[in-house]
Amino acid sequence: xxxxxxxxxxxxxxxxxxxxxxxxxxxxxxxxxxxxxxxxxxxxxxxxxxxxxxxxxxxxxxxxxxxxxxxxxxxxxxxxxxxxxxxxxxxxxxxxxxxxxxxxxxxxxxxxxx
Amino acid sequence: xxxxxxxxxxxxxxxxxxxxxxxxxxxxxxxxxxxxxxxxxxxxxxxxxxxxxxxxxxxxxxxxxxxxxxxxxxxxxxxxxxxxxxxxxxxxxxxxxxxxxxxxxxxxxxxxxxxxxx
Numbered sequence: 418x419x420x421x422x423x424x425x426x427x428x429x430x431x432x433x434x435x436x437x438x439x440x441x442x443x444x445x446x447x448x449x450x451x452x453x454x455x456x457x458x459x460x461x462x463x464x465x466x467x468x469x470x471x472x473x474x475x476x477x478x479x480x481x482x483x484x485x486x487x488x489x490x491x492x493x494x495x496x497x498x499x500x501x502x503x504x505x506x507x508x509x510x511x512x513x514x515x516x517x518x519x520x521x522x523x524x525x526x527x528x529x530x531x
Numbered sequence: 532x533x534x535x536x537x538x539x540x541x542x543x544x545x546x547x548x549x550x551x552x553x554x555x556x557x558x559x560x561x562x563x564x565x566x567x568x569x570x571x572x573x574x575x576x577x578x579x580x581x582x583x584x585x586x587x588x589x590x591x592x593x594x595x596x597x598x599x600x601x602x603x604x605x606x607x608x609x610x611x612x613x614x615x616x617x618x619x620x621x622x623x624x625x626x627x628x629x630x631x632x633x634x635x636x637x638x639x640x641x642x643x644x645x646x647x648x649x
Contacts, residue, residue: 448635460535460624460640461575506574510636517635521574 419444421522423507429528434497438525440490440507448512452481452492455504455524464492464505497529534558535627537641544615545649552610552644554625561627564608565638566600569622581608605630615648622646 421442430436442450449468453461465474465481467490474481478495494501507522534557544550554564563582567575579600581587587600599611608627612619622645626638 451636453640458622458643458645460537460626460642462640466634508636512635519577519636519638521576523572523574526572 419509419511419520421507421509421520423505423522423525425525426523427526427528429530430497432497432499432529432531435493435495436497436527438492438494438505438507438527440492440522442488442490442507442509442520442522444488444509444511444520446512447485447488448510448517450481450483450490450510451508452479452490453506453508455506457503461506461508494527497527499529499531502527502529535561535625535639535641537623537625537644539644540642541645541647543647543649546616547614549611549613550615550646552612552623552625552646554608554610554627554641556606556627556629556639559627559629560605561608562605562630563628564602565626565628566598566608566610567624567626569624569643575624578610612646615646617648620646620648 424439451466452464455461464479467474467483480493483490504524504526506524509520511518536555538553566578569575578593579587579589581600581602589595602608624643626640
């Protein structure tokens, strides 16, 4: 079964600290993996995208890694800010003969406090 | 980058009434639009996929007569929740795939519409 599991479910950190969010997937055939940031009451916004051959991708203070062998990805946030408080969703694109489909994780809710 | 807008951003209605949500792609032609529903602390759940000029394809368990989707042009898709009930209260998000998109799975999400049915 195609699934995306994220951990932790929620996380609270102090402003300025770093954190790492995890994503494990069992999606096949795999096309790419994206991390999205979703602010409360808003739609998801793409942070990074990685294909099978990419191990790491950065976008400012966000760095995503991908291990296609173990089917794991992580999103590292450096020097967190209050505005980083949001839900972070890992999404894997499934590519098959029927087309492409997005498999969503349930997200990790990050709260950054001062 | 591509921008997708939704209107309204939130709506409150009485049980039994119908509500229409608009999804517009700004400045780009959306060959495919997707409608998602998201309950609190849950992931986005795909409801239906619509291609311009053709009937929408609904996911299993989604009632097509209750959730009417119209994709009349390359910049506008509408979702009408008919005879809404409290259990339909949710966050509805649309997304669009644009002509010329080469990376698989690329969708641009709208800001969402919060529907509350009393």
